Amino acid sequence: MNSLNKTFLPTKNYKNRNWFIIDCKGQKLGRLATIIVALLKGKVKPNYYPSIDMGDYIILINADSIILNETSKHYIVNKPGRPGHSLKIKNVLDCLPKLTIERAVKGMLSATETKRLMKRLNIYNGQNHPHKAQVPIEIDIATFGLRTQFINNNIQLT
Numbered sequence: 343m344n345s346l347n348k349t350f351l352p353t354k355n356y357k358n359r360n361w362f363i364i365d366c367k368g369q370k371l372g373r374l375a376t377i378i379v380a381l382l383k384g385k386v387k388p389n390y391y392p393s394i395d396m397g398d399y400i401i402l403i404n405a406d407s408i409i410l411n412e413t414s415k416h417y418i419v420n421k422p423g424r425p426g427h428s429l430k431i432k433n434v435l436d437c438l439p440k441l442t443i444e445r446a447v448k449g450m451l452s453a454t455e456t457k458r459l460m461k462r463l464n465i466y467n468g469q470n471h472p473h474k475a476q477v478p479i480e481i482d483i484a485t486f487g488l489r490t491q492f493i494n495n496n497i498q499l500t
Contacts, residue, residue: 352394360398361478363471366443367404369483374408375446377486382447382459399462401478405439406467418445440465 352358362381366374380386384396416434434442443465448456464473 350389352389352391352396354394356394356396358396361401361473361476362398363401363403363473363478363480364483365404365480366402367407368409370409371442371446374483375443375450377481377483378402378443378447378463379450382451382462383455395458397459397462399473399476399478400464401471401473402443402463402465403469403471404467405443405465408439408443410435410442439467 364374364378378400381400382397384390384398387396390396412435418432418434418437420430420432422430444460444463447463448460451459464471
């Protein structure tokens with residue numbers, strides 16, 4: 343039987359994951375988090391399909407030099423729920439940058455996606471990372487947009 347549907351639908355066995363490295367120096371947290379979520383989900387790939395996990399691995403370096411909005415005040419409230427323990431309120435600017443980036447990315451994902459996709463996000467404060475053997479592709483956030491297409495593992499701007 344000859345099928346009329348020629349659309350490529352990836353199966354669960356279709357593993358074509360790339361490794362990307364992003365330098366966070368001088369980047370704003372919100373814009374960085376939206377690009378990270380798109381890469382983790384695989385939305386920038388031409389063969390993206392919502393029910394199949396097509397996302398990539400991401401390495402973030404220089405996470406300690408991200409830009410946060412210092413004029414607005416954001417707080418993290420920890421309520422342990424135990425008798426005798428009080429509320430702990432922390433300022434977001436005083437927290438670790440890894441925690442801040444993870445919290446921003448988790449807020450953009452659903453509960454089931456968070457468990458699965460956050461395993462592929464690696465955050466490092468310095469320039470060094472242990473993933474050199476994977477030969478990650480370096481992404482410049484200034485030229486990267488959500489209209490960027492990955493064709494044959496090469497980045498093409500449209």
